[in-house]
Amino acid sequence: MRRCNHPTCNTLISFNETYCDKHKPYVNDKYNDVRRRNDPEYLRFYKSRQWQRMREIVLMENDYICRSCGRQAQMVDHIIPTKVDWSKRLEKENLQPLCYECHNRKTKREQKEVPHIKARGR
Template sequence: MSKPRHLCNHPGCMTLIPYDRTYCAKHKYKKPIDYADQKERHLVNKAIYHKRINSEHESKYIRFYKSKEWRKLSHHWLMMHPLCESCKRRGIMRKGDVVDHIIELRDDFSKRLDKNNLQTLCYSCHNKKTKIEKAKREKRKSQKLF
């Protein structure tokens, strides 16, 4: 009996690979480790994290995502809706990794626990959606300045 297979995690790649691998041979890449660079990067990330967690604006969202209510709701949601909604609309069956707010918290914090505002997405689709939403938010912000 052969191992179960799934699609390569690279966005758009339709290559079937063994379940214990993440990427196909075409998309597999290993960057050489530079420990000096890694230590510097860690210090920068640590500083950014502390700035975010202590900022008045960001800390509200960080506290919410660490809350017991959100952890329980998101875990239950993933159990009930295991497939990525965005991929499913395109005819691809891919495991969902993230419970996403359709209307982002930054746009409407009151919908943070609203089940009608949730969807399951894979990491790839979630990152694409987040990038688009961030660009829209920055565009609105720049339009308000003028």
């Protein structure tokens, strides 16, 4: 066990997690704000009805289970990132349910592997 990474939190969590349940949404919202701040097209897409519907379909069809670790999924991830191929953004075959931790780990790995994928913009 270890402490949540949030500066004021002393909640104990397992070693494979970064934040407690209380702080996961806060950290994820902050992360998304940074990613989307300077790209209106990107922001519009994630607020669109098309994306919201597709996201819900993918989560429901997979029983809200993270494809990577088997825990509860809160996010739908683009297997091929939108920054690599924008045309695949609504293809169900390119979407997978992930928990916050697995999604953030995958995103960091992609940013290292593909130089033009940065924390913001397409």
